[in-house]
Amino acid sequence: MLGRLVSVSVAMGVGLLVLADYFVADVQLDALANRLIYIASIVAAFALFLGLANLTRFHLNRVRARSPERPYSLILLIALTASITLGFVSGGPTSQWMQYLFENVLSPMQAALYSLLAFFTVTATYRAFRVHNVESALFVIFAVVVLLGQTPVGALLWEELPTIKDWIFDVPVLAGTRGILLGVALGTLATGIRVLLGVDRPYVDETGRDTHGHLP
């Protein structure tokens, strides 16, 4: 009970102080808020160590259990150990060796994976283009107009197509996006305020007394 009280008080106090710093121009408050944010960044860095421990433990267990995926886990563990060792030996992430590793191993692999997006976009679009109700029919019509309006052949077919495409982007798409953003902003605000006021407490154990958290 005392632990919960302390956790909630600290979380609410820190949150309200940092929020107050946004609205009040005070040098001392500003310094305090910056210090608190700095402490949060250190805590977040420790979370990375714990994540790393979780990853290592999982793959070590898989190697020990002689699972069929053992070779992948071994490769991961070797690469992990090699990168960390190289980082320490060569002088940190900005060192020449680490930069070489990033530019010649990590970046090409990331680019290769992202290149799949082009093919996946085609298959996703193919599925989306199946007309099964009024909404999907409208979706297909708008998509075809935009696709033709984006390409030179669209203007050759009908010179008004690029203008219609621009209107679709500037009016319905923009209006829809702003509507979504407004809803998201209000949802974000609601979530933030609930945490700030201590109504939502993801950092304390409430499962034992959560009378409202019944199963759906």
Add this chain to the structure above:
Amino acid sequence: MNETQRMLLGLLLVFIVTLVIGRYRTARWRPAEWRAIFAFDRLNKAIQRAIEQGRALHVTLGRGSLWTGAAMDSLASAEVLRPIAKHLSLTGQMPLVTTGDATLHLLAEDQVHRIRRSLATGLPQAKPDVRWLTATPTAYAAGVMGILARESVEVNVMTGFFGAEYLLMGEAGVQRVGVQLGGASEPAVLPFVVTTSRAALLGEELYTAGAYLAHKPWHLGSLWAQDILRWLIAVLVLVVVIINTLL
């Protein structure tokens, strides 16, 4: 305090007052009075399906760090995880949970372990399997794609903060799992969510899990407050447009 700060402070205070009023107004609300969100109905059926088939239910919570602007998306996705874990733990199962951020991993692990402890039914219970995959988007996507390809996953739920990597994971899910549900708030990611999911939580719907799945009074109250503020903003926009047109 400048004009923007004054406006934000005003909005914040109005929201807090509306939230408190909403909390007490909505105490008598019935689920039949809410707007139906298909994804939540679908989620309940998907959980039952995973339980019946004895196959894994995979939940990935995105890569929104708890100390960045994406924290609210991550907290909202944790609200989706809680009822899934509660439901599964009653049958002795646990979801397979993955994250692309270390701070979010801690939150997910904590939530799942607490639920397992608090809902111990006497049945032999599966150990919670919560994995932090990595910190970079592509490697995170590769990790999730690997899990969907190799493990026996029946239901795949992807909610939280994502970027373009969502499409990589979503397409892998379409090909490999029985039911896939998604949710995101980022407008650029929404087309990927819609095209790869049976049902989707789009935009603000992501933040409604606590109200719809757990019926938490404060969450219901904030839905009411969000509606009131949305109307206020819409009326304000109309009034400003009319004044600017006439003057």
